[in-house]
Amino acid sequence: MALLECRKVSRHFGGLKALVDFELTLEKGELVGLIGPNGAGKTTVFNVITGVFPPTLGEVVLEGRVINDRKPFQITQMGVARTFQNIRLFKEMTVLDNVRAVMHPRCGYNLLDSFVRTPRFARRERELTEEAEALLERMNLADRRHEKAGSLPYGAQRRLEIARALATRPKLLLLDEPAAGMNPSEVGQLVELIRKVKQEFDLTVLLIEHQMGLVMNLCERLVVLDFGQIIARGTPAEIQANPRVLEAYLGKAVAE
Template identity: 55%
Template structure:
C-alpha cells in the first residue's frame, strides 16, 4: 500500500481552477519531486495535502486513512510535516527552542507539572533537550543551539526549518523550495542533508523545487504541474527530456 495516494484532487477559487484532477501515488521511503513553472499550482497542492485548503473534489489518503476534512494540526499528528517557500521560524527564539516547539506533540506533561515545575516537568524538558540536540547534530546546527534563529545565516535557517519539521516525527515530509535563495555550495550541502535525513529518519519526502540540478540529483520520480493540471510524470530523465515539460517549464 502506498504511503500517500491522491486521487482526482481539485480546488476552485471562484471561477479559477487552481488544481484540477491531480493524481499522485508516493511509496514509503521514496523521494519525489513536484515541479512546474511559477503559478502552476504546486504550493496550492501542498496546502491541500496539509489541510490549509480543503479540496473542492478528490481524496487524499495517508497510509490508507482519508485525511480530507482534517485540520492542519490533525494532519501533522497523522504524519505529514512541511516547510515553506518563505522561511517561517520563530525568529526571537533560540535554535534549540524552535525544535523543541515541534517536539511538544510527542513529549507532553500535565498542566500542573508545568505550572508547579514538578519532577515530571524537568524529566520531560530533559528528554526534549536531548532529542532536540540529536536532531540539530544531524544538521550540523548543535553549536548554534542557543543562537537566536534570526541570527543564523540564510542557509542554516533553511536547515533549521527542516529540522523543526522533522521533530514532529513525520511519515511524509513536504519541502517547499528548500534550495530557494541558496548559493551553489549551500545547495550541494542541502542535497547531502536531504539524502541523510531520508535514511536516518526513514522519512518519505515530496519536494517542490526549481533547481533542476537538485531535482535530477536526488529525486527518484517527478510529477509536473502546469496551470493546475498534471502535465507529465516519470523518472527525472524521462520528465526533463519531455518536450512538453521543456516548453512549459524550461521555456525552450
C-alpha cells in the same frame, strides 16, 4: 498500501481552478519531485495535503484513511511535516527553542505539572531538550543552539526549518523549495543532507524545487504541473526530454 494517495484532487478558489484532477501515489521510502513553472499549482498541492485548504473535489488518503476534513495540526500528528517556500521560524527565539516548541504537543505533562515543576515535568523537559539537541547536531547547528534563529545565515535557517519538521517525527516530509536563495555550494550540501535525513529517519519525501540540478540529482521520479494539471510523469531523464515540459518552461513549442 501506499503511504499517500491524491485521487482526482481539485482545488478551486472562486472561478480560479488552481488544481484540476491531480493524482499522485507515494510509496513508502520514495523521493519524488513536483516541478512546474511559477503559478502551476505546486504549493496548492502541499496546502491540500496538509489541510490548509480542503480539496474542492477528490480525496487525499494517508495510509488508507481519507484526511480531507482533518485540520493541519491533526495531519501533522498523523505523520506529515512540511517546510515552507518562505522560511517560517520564531526568529526572536533561540535555535534550540525553535525545535523544542514543535515538540510540546507530545510533552506528556499537564498544566499543573508545569506550574508545580513536578518530577514528570522535569524529566520530560530534559528528554525533549536532549532530543532537540540531537537533531541540531545532525543538522550541524549544535554550536549555534543558543543563538536567535533570525541571526543565522540563510542556509542555516533552512537547515533549522528541516530540523523543526523532523522534530514532529514525520513519515512523510514535504519540502517546498528548500534550495531557494542558496548558492551552488549550499545546494550541493543540501542534496547530501536530504539524502541523509531520508535514510536515517526512514522518510518518504515529496519535493518542490526550481533548481533543476538538485531535482535531477536527487529525485527518483518527477511529476510536472502546468496551470494546475499534470502534464508529465517519469524519471528525471524522461522529463528532461519531454517536449511538453520544455514548452511549459520555455513558453513556446519545441520542434520534434
